[in-house]
Amino acid sequence: EPEVTQTPSHQVTQMGQEVILRCVPISNHLYFYWYRQILGQKVEFLVSFYNNEISEKSEIFDDQFSVERPDGSNFTLKIRSTKLEDSAMYFCATAFETQYFGPGTRLLVL
Amino acid sequence: GENVEQHPSTLSVQEGDSAVIKCTYSDSASNYFPWYKQELGKRPQLIIDIRSNVGEKKDQRIAVTLNKTAKHFSLHITETQPEDSAVYFCAASTPNNAGNMLTFGGGTRLMVKP
Numbered sequence: 001e002p003e004v005t006q007t008p009s010h011q012v013t014q015m016g017q018e019v020i021l022r023c024v025p026i027s028n029h030l031y032f033y034w035y036r037q038i039l040g041q042k043v044e045f046l047v048s049f050y051n052n053e054i055s056e057k058s059e060i061f062d063d064q065f066s067v068e069r070p071d072g073s074n075f076t077l078k079i080r081s082t083k084l085e086d087s088a089m090y091f092c093a094t095a096f097e098t099q100y101f102g103p104g105t106r107l108l109v110l
Numbered sequence: 111g112e113n114v115e116q117h118p119s120t121l122s123v124q125e126g127d128s129a130v131i132k133c134t135y136s137d138s139a140s141n142y143f144p145w146y147k148q149e150l151g152k153r154p155q156l157i158i159d160i161r162s163n164v165g166e167k168k169d170q171r172i173a174v175t176l177n178k179t180a181k182h183f184s185l186h187i188t189e190t191q192p193e194d195s196a197v198y199f200c201a202a203s204t205p206n207n208a209g210n211m212l213t214f215g216g217g218t219r220l221m222v223k224p
Binding site for chain 1: 153
């Protein structure tokens, strides 16, 4: 059964550094999402992406965040200048109709 | 925007007993309600979902009910097993033109005691 994959599984970075999180969607999926989950808390929506543009974003998704699908395959989330409070698990999800989640990237900002 | 409340936050049952988790939502336009199971350190995995054109859906030991009038939906797990122990999240989705963002409830930590 195809699955959403994400890299890296873990990332440790210094505050102020840029990070790029990568996601490979299931091949026939048209909708792409990023969510985050701070340790012990609920999953929170960040952004949705369809037809090569952002379709919705939450208040969390400020100017420090960006998404793109550079090669028609990978779907990336970039955080330009990381803050301590960006430490969380970041999940990519992709959908044709139902959303399927990737395994997540655990980001730790020191 | 949509707000989803989930109760209880923790639930402990004996193996073989039933477990019920309840969620309420605020946006009457929401029409899709999935349930995800998340084991420690793992991804949320879809276990069952329901759309607003049906009131109940069942898949083996798992069932979901939806009351659109009251804006609440529930997950029912019968004959619980230790491997059902996990955090369960409900979610609601409001239709838009390009995919449905999910608004999650706060999660229920289910512990099934052998």
